[in-house]
Amino acid sequence: MAHDIQNDIDTMQGIAAIPAILEMVCRTTGMGFAAVARVTEERWVACQVLDNIGFGLPAGGELDVQTTLCHEVRQLREVIVIDNVAEDPVYCQHHTPRLYGLQSYISVPVILPDGRFFGTLCAIDAKPAKLSDPQTVTMFKLFTDLIGFQFDAAEKLNSTRASLIDAKTASELREQFIAVLGHDLRNPVASITGGISILSREPQSDKSTRVLSMMRGSVLRMSALIDNVMDFARGRLGGGIALQREQETSLQPTLEQVVSEILSGHPERRIEANFQLSGVVPVDHQRIAQMLSNLLGNAVTHGSPGHPIRVDAAIVDGELRLSVANSGSPIPEQSLQKLFQPFKRGEGSSSLQGLGLGLYIASQIAEAHAGQLDVHSDETETRFTFRMPVEPQHGQAAG
Numbered sequence: 001m002a003h004d005i006q007n008d009i010d011t012m013q014g015i016a017a018i019p020a021i022l023e024m025v026c027r028t029t030g031m032g033f034a035a036v037a038r039v040t041e042e043r044w045v046a047c048q049v050l051d052n053i054g055f056g057l058p059a060g061g062e063l064d065v066q067t068t069l070c071h072e073v074r075q076l077r078e079v080i081v082i083d084n085v086a087e088d089p090v091y092c093q094h095h096t097p098r099l100y101g102l103q104s105y106i107s108v109p110v111i112l113p114d115g116r117f118f119g120t121l122c123a124i125d126a127k128p129a130k131l132s133d134p135q136t137v138t139m140f141k142l143f144t145d146l147i148g149f150q151f152d153a154a155e156k157l158n159s160t161r162a163s164l165i166d167a168k169t170a171s172e173l174r175e176q177f178i179a180v181l182g183h184d185l186r187n188p189v190a191s192i193t194g195g196i197s198i199l200s201r202e203p204q205s206d207k208s209t210r211v212l213s214m215m216r217g218s219v220l221r222m223s224a225l226i227d228n229v230m231d232f233a234r235g236r237l238g239g240g241i242a243l244q245r246e247q248e249t250s251l252q253p254t255l256e257q258v259v260s261e262i263l264s265g266h267p268e269r270r271i272e273a274n275f276q277l278s279g280v281v282p283v284d285h286q287r288i289a290q291m292l293s294n295l296l297g298n299a300v301t302h303g304s305p306g307h308p309i310r311v312d313a314a315i316v317d318g319e320l321r322l323s324v325a326n327s328g329s330p331i332p333e334q335s336l337q338k339l340f341q342p343f344k345r346g347e348g349s350s351s352l353q354g355l356g357l358g359l360y361i362a363s364q365i366a367e368a369h370a371g372q373l374d375v376h377s378d379e380t381e382t383r384f385t386f387r388m389p390v391e392p393q394h395g396q397a398a399g
Helices: 005-013 017-030 070-076 095-100 135-163 168-182 185-198 206-236 252-265 283-300 358-368
Strands: 031-037 042-049 080-082 106-110 117-125 271-276 309-316 321-324 373-376 383-390
Touching: 005 031, 005 042, 005 135, 017 031, 017 042, 017 117, 017 135, 031 070, 031 095, 031 283, 070 106, 070 117, 095 358, 106 135, 117 135, 135 185, 185 206, 206 252, 252 271, 252 309, 283 321, 283 358, 283 383, 358 373, 358 383
Parallel strands: 271 309
Antiparallel strands: 031 042, 031 117, 080 106, 106 117, 309 321, 321 383, 373 383
16 A cells, blocks of 8 residues: 555644754755745655745645756765866756756765665755855765754654544553653754764854854754653653752752753844842752743743843742842733643644643642742733742842
C-alpha cells in the first residue's frame, strides 16, 4: 500500500518552530525564499514557506519534482550549495536554475531519526549569495536535525492519539510519552548548543552575532520547555517536585541571572527589576529560577511590547513575595479559572505557543515551597505573585 504523504505534509505544517527557522535562514543568508519540502520520487510539495521575493509558491504548492535540485538531494542524500550559478562549473548549464531564474541555491536533506528521507530545507534567490562557508552549512544541518526530530516526535504523538481506547488509557500513554519525549529532546538541544558554541568562536558579522543571540534565546526557551515537560511527567508519575533548599546563599543573584537570560533572548523587551532581599531565604534556587523564568516567558509572550515588564522581590510581613507584572489585554475570567491547569491556555488564543505547562509547573513549585501563586488581571496590568512564609531569622520586612 502506498504511503499517504498528505499525512506527512499535515504533520510538518503543524510544527510551530519552522516559521522561525525559515525566517532565520533568510535573515542569515540574505535570501528571499525558504521552504521545508516533502520530496518523494514522484512529488515535491512545499510544507511551510517564507516567500519575500514573490516566487509565488505557497504552502501546499507543488513543483514537478524532476525540475528540482531537491530531486538530486533525495537521490544522493547530500547537500547541494550554489553561491553563484553563473560561475558554478557544475550547475551553470543546469536546467533547474534556468527554469526558475535562480542564481543562489542551498538544499539540505531532512533525515528522520529512523533513517527515513523526508525532504529538504532549501532556500533560493535570484541574486548570488555566500552559502558555501562552513558556518552556513552547519547552521542548515542543525536546523534539519531539529526539524527531523520534531517531525518524528509529532508523528509518534499522532500515532499514539489514534490508538487510544478510552480517557484512562489516553492519560497514561500521554504521560509516559511525555516522559520519554522530554528526556530525548535534550539530545538535539545539546547538539544545537554545541553548534552555537562552535560558531561563536568564529569571526562574526553584526548580522551573524544577532542571529546567534536569537538562537541562544531559542535554546533557553527549549531547555525551559523540556524542564517543564519532565517536571510534569515526574509529578503525574508519582515523583513530585523535589526541593534542595539553599540555607546560606542569597536568592537575589539567582533572580538577577534569570532576568539577564530572558533579556539575552529578547533584547527588544525591557524588564524593570526591583529586588530587596538582604537576608537568606531558604528556597530551592533552581526551582525559584524556573518559576521566574516561566512567569517572565509568559509576560514576554502575552504582555504589551511597548511597556516594560516589572519584577519585584522582597520580604514583606514575614513572607517572600515575588511578582511579575505586564501591561496588555486582561485575561478573560473564564480563562483565569483554568490558568494553572496543565495543557490549558486562554480560549480564543490560537496563536499561543507551547504545551500550556509553564504556569502549571510554576504553581507546583509554589506549592512545593508551602506557598501559593496568585494572579490578578485587569485593564491596567496582569500580575502573578508568589507568596511563601519566611521564618523571622531568615529575613526582615522591607522598609
